[in-house]
Amino acid sequence: DAMVIQNPRYQVTQFGKPVTLSCSQTLNHNVMYWYQQKSSQAPKLLFHYYDKDFNNEADTPDNFQSRRPNTSFCFLDIRSPGLGDAAMYLCATSGSQGQGVIPVGYEQYFGPGTRLTVT
Amino acid sequence: AQSVTQLGSHVSVSEGALVLLRCNYSSSVPPYLFWYVQYPNQGLQLLLKYTSAATLVKGINGFEAEFKKSETSFHLTKPSAHMSDAAEYFCAVSANQAGTALIFGKGTTLSVSS
Numbered sequence: 514d515a516m517v518i519q520n521p522r523y524q525v526t527q528f529g530k531p532v533t534l535s536c537s538q539t540l541n542h543n544v545m546y547w548y549q550q551k552s553s554q555a556p557k558l559l560f561h562y563y564d565k566d567f568n569n570e571a572d573t574p575d576n577f578q579s580r581r582p583n584t585s586f587c588f589l590d591i592r593s594p595g596l597g598d599a600a601m602y603l604c605a606t607s608g609s610q611g612q613g614v615i616p617v618g619y620e621q622y623f624g625p626g627t628r629l630t631v632t
Numbered sequence: 633a634q635s636v637t638q639l640g641s642h643v644s645v646s647e648g649a650l651v652l653l654r655c656n657y658s659s660s661v662p663p664y665l666f667w668y669v670q671y672p673n674q675g676l677q678l679l680l681k682y683t684s685a686a687t688l689v690k691g692i693n694g695f696e697a698e699f700k701k702s703e704t705s706f707h708l709t710k711p712s713a714h715m716s717d718a719a720e721y722f723c724a725v726s727a728n729q730a731g732t733a734l735i736f737g738k739g740t741t742l743s744v745s746s
Binding site for chain 2: 517519522553554555556558561570605620621622623624625626
């Protein structure tokens with residue numbers, strides 16, 4: 514089945530120690546998104562890629578970076594995790610209208626998430 | 633700008649009872665509206681979406697939602713709750729305008745008792 518896969522499902526890192534979360538998709542979608550979801554809160558968009566074009570949300574801290582080496586894979590790098598970065602990180606994908614921006618009305622397909630704990 | 637308000641952070645129903653989860657939106661342009669469900673430690677799954685084709689939208693697992701422009705609402709309903717419906721439900725809005733992000737409400741936790 515076509516899907517969005519996130520690894521690992523659970524990640525424990527130490528305060529200040531860089532960590533990378535990965536996402537892969539078999540849907541061949543142009544757009545990939547990273548969301549942060551803290552406990553009992555709505556998902557918050559951090560950034561998205563349209564193909565290789567990176568789009569950062571204005572309030573995403575510089576501590577968060579991303580890479581998309583090819584259509585299938587996308588990585589979230591947290592350079593110096595703080596206690597406040599403990600959260601569920603969700604990767605999502607969507608098809609597009611070929612306009613180079615987030616498409617209108619397209620469903621986003623979510624992965625199962627990676628729960629990050631910072632000790 | 634778009635926003636979503638979900639009324640009631642927790643809703644409890646008995647198995648077999650009607651489920652009603654409320655969502656009101658604000659949008660300066662015609663919106664697309666979505667309901668997603670999230671089970672514990674899982675990602676979000678689309679239940680249904682409104683894209684202006686029909687005001688009553690039927691989704692998966694017996695859920696449906698009605699778009700009411702006059703009330704700026706998109707409430708989610710299910711005639712008869714099942715234990716497996718217990719989850720977190722998110723309403724989301726995006727403008728009918730390419731380049732705008734999906735905005736989620738804060739979510740409603742549905743509990744179903746036997």
